[in-house]
Amino acid sequence: xxxxxxxxxxxxxxxxxxxxxxxxxxxxxxxxxxxxxxxxxxxxxxxxxxxxxxxxxxxxxxxxxxxxxxxxxxxxxxxxxxxxxxxxxxxxxxxxxxxxxxxxxxxxxxxxxxxxxxxxxxxxxxxxxxxxxxxxxxxxxxxxxxxxxxxxxxxxxxxxxxxxxxxxxxxxxxxxxxxxxxxxxxxxxxxxxxxxxxxxxxxxxxxxxxxxxxxxxxxxxxxxxxxxxxxxxxxxxxxxxxxxxxxxxxxxxxxxxxxxxxxxx
Ligand code: DGL
Numbered sequence: 672x673x674x675x676x677x678x679x680x681x682x683x684x685x686x687x688x689x690x691x692x693x694x695x696x697x698x699x700x701x702x703x704x705x706x707x708x709x710x711x712x713x714x715x716x717x718x719x720x721x722x723x724x725x726x727x728x729x730x731x732x733x734x735x736x737x738x739x740x741x742x743x744x745x746x747x748x749x750x751x752x753x754x755x756x757x758x759x760x761x762x763x764x765x766x767x768x769x770x771x772x773x774x775x776x777x778x779x780x781x782x783x784x785x786x787x788x789x790x791x792x793x794x795x796x797x798x799x800x801x802x803x804x805x806x807x808x809x810x811x812x813x814x815x816x817x818x819x820x821x822x823x824x825x826x827x828x829x830x831x832x833x834x835x836x837x838x839x840x841x842x843x844x845x846x847x848x849x850x851x852x853x854x855x856x857x858x859x860x861x862x863x864x865x866x867x868x869x870x871x872x873x874x875x876x877x878x879x880x881x882x883x884x885x886x887x888x889x890x891x892x893x894x895x896x897x898x899x900x901x902x903x904x905x906x907x908x909x910x911x912x913x914x915x916x917x918x919x920x921x922x923x924x925x926x927x928x929x930x931x932x933x934x935x936x
Contacts (some may be wrong), residue, residue: 684742712738744859767795828920910934
């Protein structure tokens with residue numbers, strides 16, 4: 672049986688774990704929520720690189736993982752190159768805002784992108800955006816909105832704060848869009864857990880796009896061959912912050928009854 676490590680700054684990567692569990696039932700997943708260090712979105716590159724390296728080293732040492740999924744757009748944007756350089760023998764799958772699928776779907780060609788400041792300011796994101804602006808079949812306009820505080824409000828399970836921040840950022844997107852947006856990219860793995868509030872504010876004509884399923888398919892390709900017909904295995908959940916908060920989020924969003932453990936890394 673293959674073992675895959677998955678990590679995020681906190682509970683957000685559970686949106687990716689949900690897709691991984693559906694796509695790869697015979698794989699053992701070990702999920703690390705770095706909640707003691709969340710949110711990553713406003714941290715420095717050095718801090719995020721250091722946290723990503725510590726968690727990866729711990730997963731390799733203790734679980735001998737066959738692959739790693741960086742279930743965090745911010746850590747992918749800022750730390751995946753150095754992780755790959757430090758672990759050339761480990762397949763590493765990252766998460767990037769779904770600009771390409773959004774560009775393929777959008778009719779109005781005005782696409783909102785919600786993500787952390789760290790992701791939107793990164794060179795990796797700038798490259799992705801420029802590449803699509805130059806190669807999309809017809810001109811496309813990305814309206815990028817940093818959502819300071821939103822991942823943190825989801826992390827703290829603070830619904831009034833989530834609602835207020837979603838209202839603020841949807842209003843800002845609308846103000847900046849030169850035409851009707853028909854697609855909004857959820858460029859942070861926490862945001863699918865605020866999708867209901869966002870969908871309500873954006874209305875039925877706007878499609879929300881996230882990357883969970885694409886990342887799960889990519890992980891399947893990387894792990895090949897994966898034995899089929901194996902029974903589903905409950906993932907192991909670990910948090911550097913409060914394990915009870917991770918257990919609660921996993922139960923509410925994924926229906927998992929697994930008790931999370933405490934990780935010091
Ligand atoms: N969930 C992460 C992401 O996809 C990070 C959010 C944060 O910690 O700021 O970007």
